[in-house]
Amino acid sequence: MKGYTDLNIELTKEQITIKEETRRFAKEVLRPASLELDKIADPEAMINHPLFMDTMKKGYELGYHTVFLPDTWGGLASDPLETHIIFEELAWGSVDFAVGIGVSCFPAFFASMVPSDRLIDEIITPFCQNTDASIIGCWGITEPDHGTDTLTPFTPEFKNPKIKGQTTATLDGDEWVIRGQKAAWVSNGTIATHCLLYPTIDESMGMSGGGICIVPLNLPGVKKGKPLDKLGQRALNQGEIFFDNVRIPKEYMLVEPDAYEAMLDITLSTANAAIGTMFVGVARAAYEEALAYTKQRIQGGKPLFEHQMIKHKLFNMFMKIEAARSLSRAAMIYNYNNTPPKIEYSIAAKVFCTDVAFEVAHQAVQLFGGNGVSREYPVEKFFRDARAGQIEDGANDSLMITAAHHL
Numbered sequence: 336m337k338g339y340t341d342l343n344i345e346l347t348k349e350q351i352t353i354k355e356e357t358r359r360f361a362k363e364v365l366r367p368a369s370l371e372l373d374k375i376a377d378p379e380a381m382i383n384h385p386l387f388m389d390t391m392k393k394g395y396e397l398g399y400h401t402v403f404l405p406d407t408w409g410g411l412a413s414d415p416l417e418t419h420i421i422f423e424e425l426a427w428g429s430v431d432f433a434v435g436i437g438v439s440c441f442p443a444f445f446a447s448m449v450p451s452d453r454l455i456d457e458i459i460t461p462f463c464q465n466t467d468a469s470i471i472g473c474w475g476i477t478e479p480d481h482g483t484d485t486l487t488p489f490t491p492e493f494k495n496p497k498i499k500g501q502t503t504a505t506l507d508g509d510e511w512v513i514r515g516q517k518a519a520w521v522s523n524g525t526i527a528t529h530c531l532l533y534p535t536i537d538e539s540m541g542m543s544g545g546g547i548c549i550v551p552l553n554l555p556g557v558k559k560g561k562p563l564d565k566l567g568q569r570a571l572n573q574g575e576i577f578f579d580n581v582r583i584p585k586e587y588m589l590v591e592p593d594a595y596e597a598m599l600d601i602t603l604s605t606a607n608a609a610i611g612t613m614f615v616g617v618a619r620a621a622y623e624e625a626l627a628y629t630k631q632r633i634q635g636g637k638p639l640f641e642h643q644m645i646k647h648k649l650f651n652m653f654m655k656i657e658a659a660r661s662l663s664r665a666a667m668i669y670n671y672n673n674t675p676p677k678i679e680y681s682i683a684a685k686v687f688c689t690d691v692a693f694e695v696a697h698q699a700v701q702l703f704g705g706n707g708v709s710r711e712y713p714v715e716k717f718f719r720d721a722r723a724g725q726i727e728d729g730a731n732d733s734l735m736i737t738a739a740h741h742l
Contacts, residue, residue: 342657353420353421357399357425358424360397360425361424361425362428364393365432365433366428369390369428369432369716372386372569377564378563378569379561381562381569382562382572388468390570391432391436391471394432395466395467398410399411399421399425400436400462400468401443401463402418402421402437403440403444404443408447408460415667418609419663422609422613422616423612425613425616426612427619428616430571431567431569431720433616434610434613437613439471440472441472442458442462442472443459445531445589445590445602446549448589454586470528471523471526471528472529473524473530474531475502475517475532475533475576477517477518477520478515478516479501479518479575481501482518483729483730483733483734484542485542486599486734488543488600488603488678488737489740490737490740492541493542494540494541494542494543495542496538497541498541499535499538500515500534500542501516502517502532503538504532504536504546505536509584510583510584510585511548511587511588512582513556513581513583514579514580515577517530517575517576517578519563519574521574521575522571522572522727524560524572525559525560525572525574529552531548534548536591544592545592545595547589547602549583549589550587554582556582557577558577559575559576560577561574562574567716567718567719567720567722567723568723601675603681603682603729604676604677604678604681605681606681607678607681607682607685607728607729607734608663608666608670609667610685610688610689610727611659611663611666611667611685611686611689612664612667612684614659614685614688614692615692617696617717618655618688618692618696620713621696621714621718622649624703624713628702629645629649639702652694655691655694656695659687659688663687663688666680666681666684678737678738678741679739679742683738685734686731686735689721689725690725690731692721692724693718693722696718696720696721697718700714
């Protein structure tokens with residue numbers, strides 16, 4: 336996109352190379368795969384299609400699943416600016432695969448914050464060294480009766496003892512016993528091998544009495560639901576997980592209630608910053624398709640682009656994308672370098688960028704006219720993907736209320 340490199344004159348040669356290589360992978364692998372898989376009506380057939388796992392494997396081979404992990408154990412060790420570049424480019428190709436590959440690291444990433452010998456040997460190192468997507472993580476937090484209200488740390492409602500989680504963890508000797516269910520919105524839920532689970536430990540503390548633990552999903556008592564059938568991001572597998580007296584080692588509980596809100600704050604700041612970045616990529620994808628189309632589509636005796644109204648629309652799209660990139664990049668760089676993070680900035684980036692992606696994709700469909708609603712062109716998929724972004728990782732309306740508590 337013209338202007339992208341121009342506004343980032345501080346990029347090193349290595350960072351420019353990262354951008355170009357990730358863009359090539361997104362263009363040659365992710366975009367074609369996501370468009371092809373989007374055509375499969377049955378979500379279970381989609382994840383069982385060879386193209387789905389082959390694409391995940393290619394992402395693993397290049398190490399994109401280890402973006403958040405240090406090189407101590409074989410992670411990609413990208414700094415916040417590089418992480419922003421990688422996520423934007425991956426999502427430009429396919430936001431569904433970008434989210435799936437990104438969230439796969441959650442169990443290992445959180446284990447790396449408290450790296451005991453056991454966690455290094457059993458969780459972190461195997462994940463970092465995995466190159467065939469045979470180890471996939473997921474993030475289990477939302478429940479059938481709890482959506483974005485699970486993402487409201489440090490608000491009065493979060494400490495209300497009348498509001499209780501549906502998945503619990505009880506200490507029994509040297510093991511934690513997990514019971515309950517996580518909702519169908521668990522990204523990678525039905526294909527994951529490990530879950531970074533957020534259960535309730537102390538119900539008297541309300542939602543703030545939670546914990547964060549790692550649950551291998553091959554343990555007795557674990558059951559997975561069917562893949563969710565969705566409007567957009569169809570190559571992002573999502574599904575519910577059930578826990579029937581599942582026992583995990585005591586050491587797999589990474590966070591207990593005394594530190595839960597602080598770690599949830601970090602979780603949300605990390606995830607929302609990443610989602611904001613990814614939807615800059617979605618907006619850019621829709622804008623670039625629209626720009627190219629208007630320069631070759633003839634209406635009124637000349638290319639659409641030669642009409643003043645069309646130029647006005649395209650420049651408005653361009654401005655919004657550049658503003659979204661600037662905000663999301665600043666939020667990611669600040670919050671990935673500071674503890675505690677300022678959650679309001681990550682939420683601002685997530686809300687603003689997903690709204691921009693939807694607005695730009697909506698306008699792209701309009702610029703394509705009748706072709707915009709045809710599945711022969713990718714903009715209708717970008718539109719559907721963008722709409723999902725305003726809800727995932729916390730519904731925008733609710734997230735804004737959470738962020739307002741920090742003003």
